[in-house]
Amino acid sequence: MTTLPGIDHPLILVRDIEAARAFYNSLGFTLTPVGQHPWGTSTSLAVMERCALELMGIYDETLIDNLEIGGFAFGRHMQEALAEREGMALVALHSTDSRADAATLKARGLISQGPVDFRRKVRPPGMDWDEAVVSLDIFLDPALPRASHFLAQQHKPHLLWRPEWMQHANGAHHIAAVTYLAQAQEKALSRLTAMFGPANPGPAGWEVPTGQGVFRVLHPADWASVYGDTPRPVLAPNVPAGAAIDIAVQDLAAVRALLARAGHDVCETASGPAVRDVAACGNVVIRFVKG
Structure with a gap:
């Protein structure tokens, strides 16, 4: 069996993203500035080699149904999960070709809600404002709402994997x-x-x-x-x-x-x-x- 690239980033839902960022920083992680998704969730990452930890909160509940696909709205899924409890929600799988990897997963019998493409503003260290361009493919099993996955492809990986963001006091690799x-x-x-x-x-x-x-x-x-x-x-x-x-x-x-x-x-x-x-x-x- 051809192996997919694997773990890109576990997504940890928190109610206070600034408090979570401060705590993870005290553990020796370098955190990116808080960014915003178009479906109302906020994000901050500890970027490592081809992977990351993602802390996620909600900044605007009026946006949670944006970019709904196949009955799945990313923001609403996160809001409902966070209402239940903090913790790991989904795990992203690293992809350099999300559409091809999605076809592979579907051929292996997994059900996909479909693709989601979005952009969000980022300002990496030493650079001007730019836009991260991201393609997702959602693979949510309703029977495993906290043990499901999505493919994540960064079309401008140089905006995320910045040396300054990948240096962690704890040596995280x-x-x-x-x-x-x-x-x-x-x-x-x-x-x-x-x-x-x-x-x-x-x-x-x-x-x-x-x-x-x-x-x-x-x-x-x-x-x-x-x-x-x-x-x-x-x-x-x-x-x-x-x-x-x-x-x-x-x-x-x-x-x-x-x-x-x-x-x-x-x-x-x-x-x-x-x-x-x-x-x-x-x-x-x-x-x-x-x-």
């Missing part, structure tokens, strides 16, 4: 893994394996490698075997959902020292330190791993 918690793992696993190929047994649960990072599917009962005493995010029961993001860094000792200087408590796991204050992370576990 890329997203190593996204973990879904699922009591019934079959639906989430079936979706991921249709996209990326066979799952491998991990230390606990299953791991699906992609061309960029790993998707992990973990039963809640196995949480401690992977994340130790790290608090679990508050998730709806029986609904598979994103719970944790592993950030690859070169020097775990340096990360521990940075977090200690900033006054952050961590939980040590077999793979690296996880930030104990899950709520301040936007109801998601951020863990640093060697990579």
Whole structure:
């Protein structure tokens, strides 16, 4: 099976994007200035190698139904998800040709709501104002509203992958893994394996490698075997959902020292330190791993 590029950016919904930006900055991430989508959501990114973390809030609820496609309105989906709780909403898949990748996914049996093309104003460091041009293809499974995906293609990647934005005090380089918690793992696993190929047994649960990072599917009962005493995010029961993001860094000792200087408590796991204050992370576990 041809492997799609993989994880582009997990999308973390927060009610106060400025507070979330300040907290992530204290974890050693460089955050882009807050931008705006045409469907009423605000965005700030921690840009890494071919991927990013995205913090997302809502700045204008009157716009949430803009650019509806195939019964899916990005802004409304985010508003409804955020009304339920903060946390991971969707995960974008990295694409350099979203239409071709969409055709591949549909050939593998995934249902698409269709393409969304948009522009948003950006001002990268040392540059004048410009417009990011982005193509999305939505692949939302109504049975997996918190474990679905969309393809994301940046037509002007030089506006996003700026060296100044990619320098992080914590040494963040890329997203190593996204973990879904699922009591019934079959639906989430079936979706991921249709996209990326066979799952491998991990230390606990299953791991699906992609061309960029790993998707992990973990039963809640196995949480401690992977994340130790790290608090679990508050998730709806029986609904598979994103719970944790592993950030690859070169020097775990340096990360521990940075977090200690900033006054952050961590939980040590077999793979690296996880930030104990899950709520301040936007109801998601951020863990640093060697990579």
